[in-house]
Amino acid sequence: xxxxxxxxxxxxxxxxxxxxxxxxxxxxxxxxxxxxxxxxxxxxxxxxxxxxxxxxxxxxxxxxxxxxxxxxxxxxxxxxxxxxxxxxxxxxxxxxxxxxxxxxxxxxxxxxxxxxxxxxxxxxxxxxxxxxxxxxxxxxxxxxxxxxxxxxxxxxxxxxxxxxxxxxxxxxxxxxxxxxxxxxxxxxxxxxxxxxxxxxxxxxxxxxxxxxxxxxxxxxxxxxxxxxxxxxxxxxxxxxxxxxxxxxxxxxxxxxxxxxxxxxxxxxxxxxxxxxxxxxxxxxxxxxxxxxxxxxxxxxxxxxxxxxxxxxxxxxxxxxxxxxxxxxxxxxxxxxxxxxxxxxxxxxxxxxxxxxxxxxxxxxxxxxxxxxxxxxxxxxxxxxxxxxxxxx
Amino acid sequence: xxxxxxxxxxxxxxxxxxxxxxxxxxxxxxxxxxxxxxxxxxxxxxxxxxxxxxxxxxxxxxxxxxxxxxxxxxxxxxxxxxxxxxxxxxxxxxxxxxxxxxxxxxxxxxxxxxxxxxxxxxxxxxxxxxxxxxxxxxxxxxxxxxxxxxxxxxxxxxxxxxxxxxxxxxxxxxxxxxxxxxxxxxxxxxxxxxxxxxxxxxxxxxxxxxxxxxxxxxxxxxxxxxxxxxxxxxxxxxxxxxxxxxxxxxxxxxxxxxxxxx
Numbered sequence: 300x301x302x303x304x305x306x307x308x309x310x311x312x313x314x315x316x317x318x319x320x321x322x323x324x325x326x327x328x329x330x331x332x333x334x335x336x337x338x339x340x341x342x343x344x345x346x347x348x349x350x351x352x353x354x355x356x357x358x359x360x361x362x363x364x365x366x367x368x369x370x371x372x373x374x375x376x377x378x379x380x381x382x383x384x385x386x387x388x389x390x391x392x393x394x395x396x397x398x399x400x401x402x403x404x405x406x407x408x409x410x411x412x413x414x415x416x417x418x419x420x421x422x423x424x425x426x427x428x429x430x431x432x433x434x435x436x437x438x439x440x441x442x443x444x445x446x447x448x449x450x451x452x453x454x455x456x457x458x459x460x461x462x463x464x465x466x467x468x469x470x471x472x473x474x475x476x477x478x479x480x481x482x483x484x485x486x487x488x489x490x491x492x493x494x495x496x497x498x499x500x501x502x503x504x505x506x507x508x509x510x511x512x513x514x515x516x517x518x519x520x521x522x523x524x525x526x527x528x529x530x531x532x533x534x535x536x537x538x539x540x541x542x543x544x545x546x547x548x549x550x551x552x553x554x555x556x557x558x559x560x561x562x563x564x565x566x567x568x569x570x571x572x573x574x575x576x577x578x579x580x581x582x583x584x585x586x587x588x589x590x591x592x593x594x595x596x597x598x599x600x601x602x603x604x605x606x607x608x609x610x611x612x613x614x615x616x617x618x619x620x621x622x623x624x625x626x627x628x629x630x631x632x633x634x635x636x637x638x639x640x641x642x643x644x645x646x647x648x649x650x651x652x653x654x655x656x657x658x659x660x661x662x663x664x665x666x667x668x669x670x671x672x673x674x675x676x677x678x679x680x681x682x683x684x685x686x687x688x689x690x691x
Numbered sequence: 692x693x694x695x696x697x698x699x700x701x702x703x704x705x706x707x708x709x710x711x712x713x714x715x716x717x718x719x720x721x722x723x724x725x726x727x728x729x730x731x732x733x734x735x736x737x738x739x740x741x742x743x744x745x746x747x748x749x750x751x752x753x754x755x756x757x758x759x760x761x762x763x764x765x766x767x768x769x770x771x772x773x774x775x776x777x778x779x780x781x782x783x784x785x786x787x788x789x790x791x792x793x794x795x796x797x798x799x800x801x802x803x804x805x806x807x808x809x810x811x812x813x814x815x816x817x818x819x820x821x822x823x824x825x826x827x828x829x830x831x832x833x834x835x836x837x838x839x840x841x842x843x844x845x846x847x848x849x850x851x852x853x854x855x856x857x858x859x860x861x862x863x864x865x866x867x868x869x870x871x872x873x874x875x876x877x878x879x880x881x882x883x884x885x886x887x888x889x890x891x892x893x894x895x896x897x898x899x900x901x902x903x904x905x906x907x908x909x910x911x912x913x914x915x916x917x918x919x920x921x922x923x924x925x926x927x928x929x930x931x932x933x934x935x936x937x938x939x940x941x942x943x944x945x946x947x948x949x950x951x952x953x
Contacts, residue, residue, distance in 0.1 A: 590795035
């Protein structure tokens with residue numbers, strides 16, 4: 300075990316030798332860009348003028364009243380350009396790719412939000428773009444596939460394995476080992492080999508930093524509880540990270556318990572997984588006793604992943620953050636509740652966080668504050684939910 | 692000196708490069724995969740690389756992905772692969788290298804896995820997704836049990852890196868011939884000549900075996916000209932198995948490859 304890119308025992312660089320040079324180059328260039336004022340100004344320019352940052356921190360009065368406990372605020376990443384927090388990471392990495400002289404972006408996508416954001420960035424920066432997406436996800440997220448193609452990206456349907464996010468990542472890696480000279484792999488979540496978990500976390504930390512400043516302005520203090528959904532964990536780590544040193548701020552990650560953890564059909568990696576090495580890093584994962592990776596399940600394509608970012612594994616083990624499972628059914632309930640009470644349709648992924656936060660808020664005092672990161676908007680899920688016949 | 696090094700030495704003394712054959716354990720089924728392995732050895736394979744099936748083989752191309760998935764469906768788990776090697780050992784002394792991914796080894800435990808592998812008659816290990824940086828502990832366990840831990844070098848490995856890899860490897864240095872996953876290719880790029888030169892310079896006495904995309908006797912001949920100490924061939928042999936060729940037919944293809952090693 301090496302010391303590079305470690306969060307306790309988690310993380311590392313478990314990749315074929317052919318990629319080691321590219322990862323090292325990526326790390327070096329990223330560190331340079333971090334201290335490059337012009338680069339940071341350019342990123343900031345895109346955040347403001349193209350992405351619509353900062354996103355609002357909205358006091359959800361009716362949701363708060365219904366729960367009858369802590370004050371609930373929503374961090375509106377669903378209002379980010381493209382409809383999700385994915386923009387934050389993508390814009391940063393795409394500008395980095397450009398700085399490195401790469402001409403082609405590749406990315407994996409689950410729900411299609413990361414793929415959409417990558418297609419956006421490729422279009423606005425004039426780069427070539429190819430997206431890998433599991434065939435199963437292509438089926439349930441048709442509109443996002445159309446969006447990507449509309450913006451000029453090539454979308455490859457991945458027909459292997461469980462035909463979801465993990466298989467799309469395998470295929471993207473296979474593309475990258477062959478194309479590493481001119482291609483930048485724009486990884487979508489805070490997982491994978493070092494330096495990706497660090498880069499994605501840093502770029503998503505804009506969420507937590509804004510929450511901090513906005514809540515200070517509105518309430519004059521820090522939140523008591525932060526809640527975010529966790530698939531790979533990028534919006535959650537971006538929400539949590541700027542508060543890690545604030546001991547009074549508690550953190551709750553909502554994982555997808557799918558049909559229920561007992562059924563085995565879920566994506567609750569931290570709640571029900573074991574430690575292993577998968578797709579570049581050591582972390583909790585869903586696997587059998589032989590180390591074969593299990594198929595995950597969630598109604599939310601973006602959470603349907605048997606791994607999780609290494610820093611979350613670390614935060615779980617040192618008990619800095621807590622992680623719980625929210626079932627498909629519970630997420631759907633929150634999806635409807637937030638739509639009805641606030642006129643905000645959250646993504647099915649974010650609905651997991653909404654459900655978990657509602658439960659906690661009920662048990663908290665009225666002078667306490669909960670912030671939920673609404674990682675994306677639910678328009679992409681309308682077909683799925685409509686198909687279930689929940690709304691007449 | 693390890694059995695693997697001896698095999699390379701023997702090939703060199705016969706004035707040819709060594710032929711390393713890769714087959715997926717348990718494909719198309721357990722018994723047949725044993726038969727294919729033995730017929731490849733009879734046809735002249737100097738070293739056998741046996742693929743340990745994994746659910747997410749991200750360094751492998753379509754052929755090995757498919758054979759791995761099928762073998763897993765047949766129940767071929769890491770423990771079964773070790774049993775398979777034990778059985779193979781009753782019929783042949785050919786050096787055996789297991790090639791696979793890290794997580795199954797991590798689950799069994801590095802020390803325990805290497806111990807069991809050595810007891811089963813395994814001579815070497817290749818772990819496709821274990822970088823040099825992450826392989827220090829496994830290397831220690833391998834050294835203790837006299838199992839060779841074979842490192843891969845790639846076209847993207849610079850000269851300095853190539854030297855580090857050559858120093859860390861044992862058995863042979865596995866040189867990845869081109870950017871990409873395992874699998875066949877029609878042509879062999881001229882860059883390979885320079886790549887082999889770089890690897891040989893870095894490796895000194897350590898044999899350099901070239902793999903990925905080697906599909907035909909003519910490819911082998913070119914690699915021999917370029918100075919490779921060994922050639923590693925997997926997907927193009929496995930493809931014949933996938934297409935239904937029996938052990939005899941596959942053996943005759945392997946004989947052709949072996950002929951080209953001269």
